Amino acid sequence: MNPILVYCRRDLIRWFRGRWGFISAMVMPAAWLVFVGLALPIRFTDDYIDFVTPGILAMTTLSASLSGGGLLILDRMLGFFNKFLALPPPRESILFGKILVITIRGLIQSTIILCFAFLLGAQLYSPVQLLMTYLILFIFGSLLSAAATTVAIYVDDHDQYAAVNAMVSMPVFFTSSAMMPYDQMPGWLQPVAHVNPLSFAIDGIRLMQAGTVPLFQIGLLSLLCILVVGLAVHAFRKVKV
């Protein structure tokens, strides 16, 4: 069995058997969708649930990826990382294992959101649209989880990481196009939202909803992803204990 899959399976089993981490990951995204999509008394667009679903999908992938960096920090704190580094497989397989498990977790959560959205009356995606949505979220998740896992090599403290993670993800969410269309935003927010990577993923899914293939967004995210994964592989090969 490929070492990447072995590492990935280990974390998936631990996640699943950890029970509360798993339950929370299943409940949280649905709660976001219900509260933001249905309960808020704001309507930036008609069919707001259609509009906000891509935003919640991307936000869930963002928070799944950033909190996924904590997996490696715990591995380091508890001594697993040293054991893995002394094993024969190339060290970047640890990285790819983490990217895979974090992205799979994100995609499972996304599936739950999509199911809820369709139940709540959002317009159904065609199989091609579904596939493209997963593709965008996969690229976006890989990009962020590679970055988070690499930062985790250098951070010594799990609490500090969680604090920074919370501080980063909230503003990133609200300065993206997740909640409202660009033309409804205050003037100062528009330029920020346009360069926010979260918006790339959201806009990509929305374009695809509207029937166009979001080549620009997919291309840009792929490029960023290749760049970040390349840097991450380099960092893992050079890692010091």
Add this chain to the structure above:
Amino acid sequence: MKNTEHNPAEHTIVTCNLTKKYGDLCAVNRMNLTVGNEIFGILGPNGSGKTTTVLMLTTLLEPTEGTAEVCGFDVRKDPRNVRNSISYVPQDMAVDVRLTGRENVMMYAELYGVERPAEKTEEALRILELSDRADDFAKVYSGGMRRRLELAQALVHNPHVLFLDEPTVGLDVAARKKIWEHIRTLRDAGMSIFVTTHYMDEADKYCDRVAIIDRGVIKAVDTPENLKSMISQDVISVSISGEFSGITIPGVRFAFLEDDELVFYADHGDTALPLVKDALNEAGVRVKAMSVRRPSLDDVFLHLVDNAEDTSPFRLGSFRNMLGKRG
């Protein structure tokens, strides 16, 4: 088994002026060691450079100067082949508590890429006497069992060299004995065991050869027997009241004074004992108690090592792991 082809006289670890510096601090200073098919203990206080040595030999840390070869492969130029020939068990006791014993070992069998991983897993579990608990979660394992589980993970690919960092720390007496007995069995099967410890008595009892390290410098390397006879045949401790100003007896050397206790090294302790008492009385010192004993590695250690205080940063995480207080 890979190990049957292994020649016991062959040196599996050879270091030449191996050095690691952290800024101005020299953690390991020009270390020259050769290790073969034996239990080789590296003995020193906390912060003396034991773990740094192991990290360099297991390719986790780049040496500042010098070279080290493990199984003929240079740790710097050929780390992949080094990692293929070794197993490393750090002192943290890192087993996945939400995985069963069998799953824990199986994972390593797959990561090492051994053929027939399921079979090798069963074999390793059987050797470490964990077969009947293999389906339990590691969460319910005792400290000793967790350590044995880690040994099983390390054995699953028949390494030539096994690195153990403080393998018995935090374990009770029975569990320690069991771990050492397993380590002996592995040596007899042809493996080289490189073990760090700060328990003198364990090194004395179980190691074939011992290196004493202090502040990154190897002070002595030999069998425990030879190290002990290096200082003398016997050690005499005398508890006194009064001012001690020195005595001269042939075959007896004054070692050091600690609180009110004088320590002498003697070639023949039993016959030297009355002579020491008479000489002390003549010098006007009152003797309260005396004893003769065989030297221990503690004596050798105190003889070789300056009284150093532990200044290494305390790692709470490792300490907690050592005590097994985790999830």
